[in-house]
Amino acid sequence: MQLIQIKPNAPATTKTTTGNGAFDAYGRQMTYLRISLTDRCNFRCIYCMPAAGMVFQPREELLTDDELLRLVALFAQSGFTKFRLTGGEPTIRPHVEDLIRQMKQFPGVEEISMTTNGLLLPRMAAELKDAGLDRINVSIDTLDPLRFKFMTRGGRLDLVMAGIEEAERVGIGPIKLNTVVVRGQNEQEVIDMAALSIDRPWEIRFLEIMPMEGVGMVYDEGLVTTEETKARLEMHYGRLVPVDSNPSDPARLWQLPGARGTIGFISPVSEPFCQFCNRVRLTADGKLRLCLLRNDEIDFREEMRGGATDEDLLRRLRAGIWRKPWGHGLAEGDLNIGRGMSQIGG
Ligand code: SAM
Ligand code: SF4
Numbered sequence: 001m002q003l004i005q006i007k008p009n010a011p012a013t014t015k016t017t018t019g020n021g022a023f024d025a026y027g028r029q030m031t032y033l034r035i036s037l038t039d040r041c042n043f044r045c046i047y048c049m050p051a052a053g054m055v056f057q058p059r060e061e062l063l064t065d066d067e068l069l070r071l072v073a074l075f076a077q078s079g080f081t082k083f084r085l086t087g088g089e090p091t092i093r094p095h096v097e098d099l100i101r102q103m104k105q106f107p108g109v110e111e112i113s114m115t116t117n118g119l120l121l122p123r124m125a126a127e128l129k130d131a132g133l134d135r136i137n138v139s140i141d142t143l144d145p146l147r148f149k150f151m152t153r154g155g156r157l158d159l160v161m162a163g164i165e166e167a168e169r170v171g172i173g174p175i176k177l178n179t180v181v182v183r184g185q186n187e188q189e190v191i192d193m194a195a196l197s198i199d200r201p202w203e204i205r206f207l208e209i210m211p212m213e214g215v216g217m218v219y220d221e222g223l224v225t226t227e228e229t230k231a232r233l234e235m236h237y238g239r240l241v242p243v244d245s246n247p248s249d250p251a252r253l254w255q256l257p258g259a260r261g262t263i264g265f266i267s268p269v270s271e272p273f274c275q276f277c278n279r280v281r282l283t284a285d286g287k288l289r290l291c292l293l294r295n296d297e298i299d300f301r302e303e304m305r306g307g308a309t310d311e312d313l314l315r316r317l318r319a320g321i322w323r324k325p326w327g328h329g330l331a332e333g334d335l336n337i338g339r340g341m342s343q344i345g346g
Pocket of ligand 1: 178
């Protein structure tokens with residue numbers, strides 16, 4: 001497949017200083033922080049972790065609650081308004097509800113969302129809602145229990161479905177479901193996944209698999225492009241209806257004819273959305289990751305543990321974001337990832 005290269009905006013020669021915002025050299029303002037709360041997980045999805053030999057970081061290398069909250073407050077001071085909790089599996093971080101409750105108190109924090117595999121939602125959704133969680137994305141690749149068990153290496157589909165229903169019941173919405181489409185696994189099942197949007201106001205999002213560390217073969221053989229998935233859906237349901245989407249949202253939205261919900265396509269490989277990127281990631285061990293698919297990171301944990309002041313950290317934050325790379329460079333064959341998705345916070 002020929003990958004598309006998107007030319008960068010002309011880099012600025014002087015720093016943009018509009019208010020307190022954090023801008024990169026291409027004029028993009030960063031307003032969205034994705035936070036990996038842990039590198040651990042209760043699933044082992046085939047496209048995310050290797051079957052065996054996954055090495056987790058010692059707990060003392062991960063940010064403590066106090067360190068994490070300090071950084072979130074500083075990001076909020078720097079113009080970040082949206083925060084997404086992810087992982088690894090964010091629901092297994094001890095006291096995640098307390099973290100959400102405290103983050104919500106910081107001036108500037110407008111929205112806290114979570115990406116989860118949903119397994120623990122049947123018992124946690126009400127508490128998460130009560131703590132202030134605004135929105136949720138649940139990852140679910142198939143509606144076939146056996147296939148689900150295979151793709152997650154042991155997961156229970158019935159519990160995840162119950163978790164999604166519970167999240168909806170307690171009012172965490174709108175519900176979005178993430179499906180990574182993998183050839184030879186679930187590429188035919190996109191038909192059933194899309195059907196969930198007919199009667200429910202849910203967004204069913206189909207993601208192209210990305211070439212993360214530790215899952216090389218699955219990527220090499222597994223990529224199914226958005227074009228192929230869309231064609232498959234249109235063969236079955238007829239032409240999809242376009243829906244307006246926010247340019248900084250990686251999903252391009254469509255609808256099945258007459259459906260209540262929507263279909264989203266996330267195409268980092270075939271149609272990169274780097275041009276409108278407004279996000280950076282904080283890894284569980286306290287590194288600011290400037291681009292999901294590049295190994296360029298800024299260490300906040302060691303700065304904090306070395307006694308840095310808030311002013312030092314704010315300076316480091318702004319200087320780091322200024323050097324955010326233009327794009328992920330997949331089209332240039334520029335693979336420099338170094339970590340798995342569960343360690344970065346996908
Ligand atoms: N454990 C949570 C979950 O699965 O939702 C949050 C962390 S997971 C790393 C975040 C998202 O990354 C999930 O939607 C997952 O499907 C997606 N993901 C993981 N590995 C991927 C890959 N190689 N390519 C594309 N998406 C991937
Ligand atoms: Fe765990 Fe999420 Fe990775 Fe699956 S995709 S192994 S649930 S972190």
